[in-house]
Amino acid sequence: MPQVTTPGAAAEPKKYRPNLKAPRTPANEEPAAERACDFRPVDTGYTKADALLEANRCLDCKKPLCMEGCPVGVHIPEFIAKIRDENWAGALDTIKRDNLLPSVCGRVCPQENQCEGKCILGKKGEPVAIGQLERMLGDMADEVGSAPVCKPKNGHKVAIVGSGPSGIACAGELAREGFDVTVFEAFFTGGGVLTYGIPEFRLPKDIVKREIDGLEQLGVHFEYNAVAGRLFTAEELFEEEGFDALYLAVGAGLPRFLNVPGENLPGVYCANEYLTRVNLMKAYEFPTYDTPIRHGKNVVVFGGGNVAMDAARTALRLGAEKVTLAYRRTEAEMPARRAEIHHAKEEGVEILELVSPIEFTAGEDGFVNAIRLQQMELGEPDDSGRRRPVPVEGVTHEIPCDVAITAIGTKANPFASPASGVEANKWGYIDTDEDGRTSNPRVWAGGDIVTGAATVILAMGAGKTAAHSIAKTILGA
Amino acid sequence: MYQILKKTQFSEKVFEFRVAAPRMAKKAHAGQFLMVRADETGERVPFTFANWNPDEGWIEFIFMVVGKTTRCLSQMNEGDYLRDVTGPLGCPTEIQGDRVTVIGGGVGLAIAYPVARMLCEQGKKVSVIMGARTADLLILTEQFEALPLEHLYITTDDGTAGEKGVVTAPLERICEAGEVDQVFCVGPVPMMKFSALTCEKHDVPVVASLNPIMVDGTGMCGCCRVEVGGKTMFACVDGPDFDATQVDWNDLAARQASYRTEEAASIAHLEEACACHK
Ligand SMILES: Cc1cc2nc3c(=O)[nH]c(=O)nc-3n(C[C@H](O)[C@H](O)[C@H](O)COP(=O)(O)OP(=O)(O)OC[C@H]3O[C@@H](n4cnc5c(N)ncnc54)[C@H](O)[C@@H]3O)c2cc1C
Ligand SMILES: Cc1cc2nc3c(=O)[nH]c(=O)nc-3n(C[C@H](O)[C@H](O)[C@H](O)COP(=O)(O)OP(=O)(O)OC[C@H]3O[C@@H](n4cnc5c(N)ncnc54)[C@H](O)[C@@H]3O)c2cc1C
Ligand code: SF4
Ligand code: SF4
Ligand code: FES
Numbered sequence: 001m002p003q004v005t006t007p008g009a010a011a012e013p014k015k016y017r018p019n020l021k022a023p024r025t026p027a028n029e030e031p032a033a034e035r036a037c038d039f040r041p042v043d044t045g046y047t048k049a050d051a052l053l054e055a056n057r058c059l060d061c062k063k064p065l066c067m068e069g070c071p072v073g074v075h076i077p078e079f080i081a082k083i084r085d086e087n088w089a090g091a092l093d094t095i096k097r098d099n100l101l102p103s104v105c106g107r108v109c110p111q112e113n114q115c116e117g118k119c120i121l122g123k124k125g126e127p128v129a130i131g132q133l134e135r136m137l138g139d140m141a142d143e144v145g146s147a148p149v150c151k152p153k154n155g156h157k158v159a160i161v162g163s164g165p166s167g168i169a170c171a172g173e174l175a176r177e178g179f180d181v182t183v184f185e186a187f188f189t190g191g192g193v194l195t196y197g198i199p200e201f202r203l204p205k206d207i208v209k210r211e212i213d214g215l216e217q218l219g220v221h222f223e224y225n226a227v228a229g230r231l232f233t234a235e236e237l238f239e240e241e242g243f244d245a246l247y248l249a250v251g252a253g254l255p256r257f258l259n260v261p262g263e264n265l266p267g268v269y270c271a272n273e274y275l276t277r278v279n280l281m282k283a284y285e286f287p288t289y290d291t292p293i294r295h296g297k298n299v300v301v302f303g304g305g306n307v308a309m310d311a312a313r314t315a316l317r318l319g320a321e322k323v324t325l326a327y328r329r330t331e332a333e334m335p336a337r338r339a340e341i342h343h344a345k346e347e348g349v350e351i352l353e354l355v356s357p358i359e360f361t362a363g364e365d366g367f368v369n370a371i372r373l374q375q376m377e378l379g380e381p382d383d384s385g386r387r388r389p390v391p392v393e394g395v396t397h398e399i400p401c402d403v404a405i406t407a408i409g410t411k412a413n414p415f416a417s418p419a420s421g422v423e424a425n426k427w428g429y430i431d432t433d434e435d436g437r438t439s440n441p442r443v444w445a446g447g448d449i450v451t452g453a454a455t456v457i458l459a460m461g462a463g464k465t466a467a468h469s470i471a472k473t474i475l476g477a
Numbered sequence: 478m479y480q481i482l483k484k485t486q487f488s489e490k491v492f493e494f495r496v497a498a499p500r501m502a503k504k505a506h507a508g509q510f511l512m513v514r515a516d517e518t519g520e521r522v523p524f525t526f527a528n529w530n531p532d533e534g535w536i537e538f539i540f541m542v543v544g545k546t547t548r549c550l551s552q553m554n555e556g557d558y559l560r561d562v563t564g565p566l567g568c569p570t571e572i573q574g575d576r577v578t579v580i581g582g583g584v585g586l587a588i589a590y591p592v593a594r595m596l597c598e599q600g601k602k603v604s605v606i607m608g609a610r611t612a613d614l615l616i617l618t619e620q621f622e623a624l625p626l627e628h629l630y631i632t633t634d635d636g637t638a639g640e641k642g643v644v645t646a647p648l649e650r651i652c653e654a655g656e657v658d659q660v661f662c663v664g665p666v667p668m669m670k671f672s673a674l675t676c677e678k679h680d681v682p683v684v685a686s687l688n689p690i691m692v693d694g695t696g697m698c699g700c701c702r703v704e705v706g707g708k709t710m711f712a713c714v715d716g717p718d719f720d721a722t723q724v725d726w727n728d729l730a731a732r733q734a735s736y737r738t739e740e741a742a743s744i745a746h747l748e749e750a751c752a753c754h755k
Contacts, residue, residue: 186563186693186695187693188514188560188561188563224561225561225562225563226500227563227564227566227695230504230564230565230566231500231501231504231564231565232500232504253697254696254697255697255698255699257699257702257709259709263709264702264703264704264709264728264731264732265731266731266732266734266735267735270698270699272697272698272699273692273698273699273700276692276693276697276698277692281520281521281692282518285518286739286742286743287739287742287743287746288518288746289518289520290518290519290520290545290546290743291520291521291692292736292739292740292742292743294735294736362731366731366734413695413696413697414695414696414714415695
């Protein structure tokens with residue numbers, strides 16, 4: 001509610017009193033049974049009224065712990081205060097100072113380990129729904145109109161390889177600094193994992209498109225179907241096309257395999273392929289779209305991360321009757337966002353703990369029809385502090401399936417090194433300093449290709465840091 | 478968007494497109510491939526570079542109509558635009574030795590032809606064995622005949638053209654005579670498999686260009702995985718050429734058949750749509 005202000009009141013602003021009794025404002029989620037049938041968004045987001053209620057819960061801490069939890073240091077209490085004032089545009093601008101893609105991060109950040117995980121209210125009750133607020137403001141961008149201003153063109157050209165969150169963030173920063181930016185992308189459209197990995201029901205593609213369109217309006221040039229390392233090298237961009245610097249943000253999308261017998265049977269997918277067919281190539285609209293996908297009745301997904309959750313929930317939406325998520329450890333150790341695990345279970349995904357596949361077998365038609373599983377138990381903690389799964393000697397069992405999907409992690413993309421002339425380290429990743437500089441003075445790198453598979457916000461943070469370093473190096477300021 | 482500069486029809490089902498792609502034309506090598514997405518709803522399908530010209534900024538590929546995408550492509554014309562063309566992908570073909578036998582079967586002939594032509598241009602002594610089930614399925618015969626080959630062998634299963642039988646018969650004779658240092662083969666799985674066995678028997682090195690189904694062509698999806706020498710390889714980045722004696726052919730054949738039902742549905746859908754337009 002807007003406060004009625006009288007002249008003079010501004011001199012002595014009324015002290016803000018948080019509503020300490022209010023419970024966390026619930027998310028507006030579609031009923032699980034209905035939403036699991038199609039690809040529409042699971043969560044329709046806060047209304048303005050919801051946002052005001054939620055903003056009133058924030059204690060406006062002097063030492064906001066929430067900010068410590070955010071990898072890019074979004075000024076959380078500040079933007080929440082602006083929400084309370086119904087200064088929507090101001091709130092959005094505050095976020096955008098630190099995070100260019102609030103619509104995206106509000107939806108996909110693992111808030112429970114980051115901002116919300118640190119929020120003081122979480123100590124006793126439920127933390128402020130920072131992600132929901134952030135996402136809502138991001139989605140209001142068109143309404144409140146927040147057009148970033150660019151500095152005049154400075155005549156320097158920067159090439160960015162990869163249009164995932166890291167490349168996008170770097171491009172946005174540099175364009176605002178007045179650089180002439182070209183993003184080279186291997187696929188026919190932008191967004192990286194945001195487009196081909198994370199499904200429509202969790203992150204609508206028109207949001208990603210809007211962000212890319214926004215960059216184009218800032219003058220960023222996108223060149224699609226451009227596979228760096230195959231079509232050009234960094235040296236050629238510098239010597240023949242006059243680029244001054246290159247930011248390498250090619251991600252770490254290479255699939256890992258289990259290396260067990262039968263893994264190459266038809267019907268056994270790695271999540272990358274499964275999700276790419278569905279998200280990028282729109283296989284869920286086959287035959288209107290030409291790319292097919294196998295619709296399993298009984299689908300088993302291996303893994304416990306976000307990728308596994310996305311694959312399992314996608315399989316449900318493709319009409320599976322039973323989707324089982326098989327994980328080596330237990331649910332408590334799953335690295336996926338809590339919200340995703342919760343949503344998956346709510347929609348009917350069953351979790352099978354403490355199993356590891358040892359063999360895929362084929363039916364008469366040649367397609368996978370069963371998986372043999374090794375029973376596991378939790379042993380001593382490993383380096384990550386999680387208890388290591390160890391096989392229970394001699395205990396195996398078999399479960400039927402007609403589609404199996406493996407989501408057990410990824411490796412560095414293969415063309416990073418040939419594209420940049422920078423030697424990859426022994427795991428295929430690129431080493432950089434904290435500003436994103438590589439061993440080549442004109443090449444910077446960041447995102448998953450440096451850190452290994454991580455998060456959207458970290459990839460964006462790296463893009464932004466590199467942009468500042470590039471600007472400083474080139475402009476000498 | 479990538480404009481079709483020239484369309485050439487070689488036979489009822491075989492076409493060549495010349496497409497404007499200046500950057501790609503500078504980087505293409507024989508044996509590498511590109512991926513085409515014809516329009517917004519299209520699938521990404523791989524085709525081998527048939528020719529390219531860096532000065533004029535175009536690339537060419539030859540395709541045979543086998544399913545929905547290739548049929549749609551065959552209906553496009555000069556001046557039309559392909560939505561997306563990506564490449565060059567895969568590793569260039571590397572052939573050791575001086576005397577090379579190139580074997581092509583079915584659609585594989587479209588891939589074999591540019592390789593044979595490149596080898597001729599490199600001054601190698603090239604023989605070609607063309608194989609098909611029946612005379613109607615032999616493609617690019619005139620083009621092969623125009624190359625400066627040592628020998629051109631033609632085999633058909635039913636004897637309607639060339640000698641009756643399969644490609645391994647002339648291959649066997651070539652190997653016996655010790656007239657070959659290296660064999661390159663591309664075509665249906667059984668053809669490649671038996672070519673590999675024949676060569677292995679005679680200790681002649683043999684490379685097969687594999688054509689599993691692909692999605693991205695950049696090593697990201699794992700769709701094109703094939704088992705070679707007991708290890709999982711990605712045809713799009715590690716290949717498409719592999720030591721044919723090491724390939725798990727059953728594995729490849731099974732994976733190629735993954736979408737038979739859907740491919741048929743796709744064609745049915747297309748025909749339905751065409752019927753509506755009439
Ligand atoms: C299914 C899935 C779900 C996820 N869910 C979450 C989540 O909920 N929350 C979260 O925070 N994180 C999530 N992640 C992780 C997150 O998406 C990544 O950490 C993040 O996208 C990394 O960004 P990036 O820009 O480094 O790389 P990417 O997003 O991988 O983008 C790299 C881009 O570079 C392109 N490219 C690669 N090679 C070349 C080349 N040679 N030439 C030109 N272009 C090239 C690729 O096509 C791609 O577009 C998820 C990941 C996946 C796969
Ligand atoms: C590296 C490589 C190079 C190739 N070069 C040529 C070439 O120069 N000329 C040519 O005519 N053909 C070539 N092919 C084969 C060509 O890609 C397929 O014929 C084409 O995809 C068929 O598409 P379609 O929709 O018309 O047929 P569909 O109905 O989709 O399929 C018919 C057949 O093509 C195979 N196929 C389908 N989709 C794909 C796909 N995405 N990738 C690979 N195979 C598929 C199927 O296994 C099936 O046997 C090549 C394939 C590969 C992998
Ligand atoms: S960017 Fe992510 S971690 Fe930071 S405040 Fe927003 S939702 Fe939280
Ligand atoms: S820690 Fe929680 S209560 Fe405190 S400012 Fe941050 S969001 Fe508000
Ligand atoms: S086609 Fe995707 S990895 Fe080869």
